[in-house]
Amino acid sequence: MATPPAPPPSPAPPRRVAVVGCGGISRGSHLPALADQHGRARLVALVDLDAALLETTADEWGVPGRYTGVADMLCAESPDLVVVCTPPAAHKDTVIASLDAGAWVWCEKPPALSLAEYDQVRAHEGERGPFASYVFQQRFGSGAEHLRSLVERGVLGRPLVGVCNTLWYRDEAYFEAPWRGRWDTEGGGPSMGHGIHQMDLMFSLLGDWSEVTAVMSTTARATRTEDVSMAIVRLESGATVSVVNSLLSPRETSYLRFDFEHATVELEHLYGHDNSHWRWTPAPDGEPSPGTGPWPPPADRPSSHRRQLAALLDAMDRGQRPPASGHDGRRALELVAGMYRSALTGTTVRRSELTPDDPFYHAMYGADPTAATAALTRPEATAHV
Known part of the structure; x- marks a missing residue:
């Protein structure tokens, strides 16, 4: 008698998820x-200090658990995953408390206010989890994933030259949030809280950096x-690679360009991209047209x-470290620290120098925040600071 086929595995129960912070990034x-997520995640709790906002958001999304404190939520709900949408400070x-409670974490950018904080969080991870990962969504999507595969397989040859620009516009009212x-409280300016997305995408494609020379100013x-x-x-x-981060640019754009031996690949978008935002230019002695080469992706x-x-x-299902965590989640923050150190000291900074005995490992401003602000402020902007 033939052995009957084994029944299909039962679907995994949905992950119990709590979201900390009910602001615009959370709701939007x-x-x-x-x-x-097709039933893979079940939102069981929200946390926010603003009780009215908490109730409004929970009612809108049908969330039963409503808390004004993280500790109370963790104790009562024991979530599998905590999504952190609070201001950076x-x-x-919040991440450490969640990890210590056994929850995996997905935290908004910037990951932390300093490399020291980032490494302190990592010390609370387990060998097989829970892990803390960070919101760097620009590295996802078919265009980035396809290009990453081509780079890893050496299809495009060596990377030679790059451009990584985040040219955005934020008016004075934007900075009225305390x-x-x-x-x-924020850790820095557009290098820390805005351009970090495109820098993470660049590193996910091209790998680690070795040294940086930077200039910065508080202009307007x-x-x-x-x-x-x-x-x-x-x-x-x-x-x-050249990197520009601005909050003063009326025509907003996020622009990345990577010149490989065999092709130039460009991405221009604002806050998100699909295949239509990418452009492929083969080298003159290479593939004759994008349509006959390895672009666009099939999906x-x-x-x-x-x-x-x-x-x-x-990654949670596999018990493996997720993308944008550990070293993979640290590289952009590390470059930001190097950029501040370079701009504020007038030196070229090697990545290997950002160690615990360096003030810029502990704070993006180095040893003295007042001196850092004075060094960045141009005379015509003095009245604004």
């Missing part, structure tokens, strides 16, 4: 992403940090919080 990106303590534009906004920065970055591969999936969350849930 994270809650919709959780709702679009609260990231470290935590913005301050070293102690009421901020204690910079509102524009520029850097020349050398990568361990030997490639050289068209836009970058999104939803796509990164799905990858995180996959």
Whole structure:
């Protein structure tokens, strides 16, 4: 008698998820992403200090657990995953408390206010989890994933030259939020909180950096940090990349360009991309047209919080470290620290120098936030700071 086939495995129960913070990024990106996971995630709790906002958001999304404190939520709900959508100064303590409670974490950018904080969080991870990962959704999507595969397989040859620009616009009203534009609450300016997305995408494609030379200034906004920065970055591969981060650019764009031996690949978008935002130019002696080469990808999936969350849930199912965590989640923050050190000391900074005996390992401003603000402020901007 033939052995009957084994029954299909039962679907895994949905992960119990709590979201900390009910602000715009939570309501606009994270809650919709959780709702679009095809039953793999169940939102069981929200946390926010603003009780009225908490109740309104919980009612809208049908969330039963409502808390004004993280500790109470962790004790009562024992979530599998905690999504952290607070201002940056609260990231470290919230992530550590969640890890210690046995929950995996997905935390908004920037990951922490310093490399020291980032490494402190890592010390609370387990060998097989829980792990803390960070919101770098631009590295996801079919265009980035396909290009990453081509780079890993050596199809395009060596990377030679790159451009990584985040040219955005934020008016004076943007900085009226009490935590913005301050070293102690945001950690830095556009290098820290805006351009970090494109820098992470670049590193996910091209690998680690080796040294950086940067300049920064506070030119036109009421901020204690910079509102524009520029850097020349050398990568361990030997490639050289220019990086510009601005909050003063009326025509907003995010633009990345990578010149490989056999092709130039460009991406221009603003806050998200699909295949239509990429452009492929073969070298003159290479592939005659994009249509006959390894572009475009066979599928068209836009970058999104939803796509990164799905990858995180996959990693949880496997018990493996997710993308944008550990060393993979640290590289962009590390470059930001190097950029501040370079701009504030007038030196070229090697990645190997950002060690615990360096003040810039412990704070993006180095040893003295007041001196850092003074060094960044141009005379015409003095009245704004």
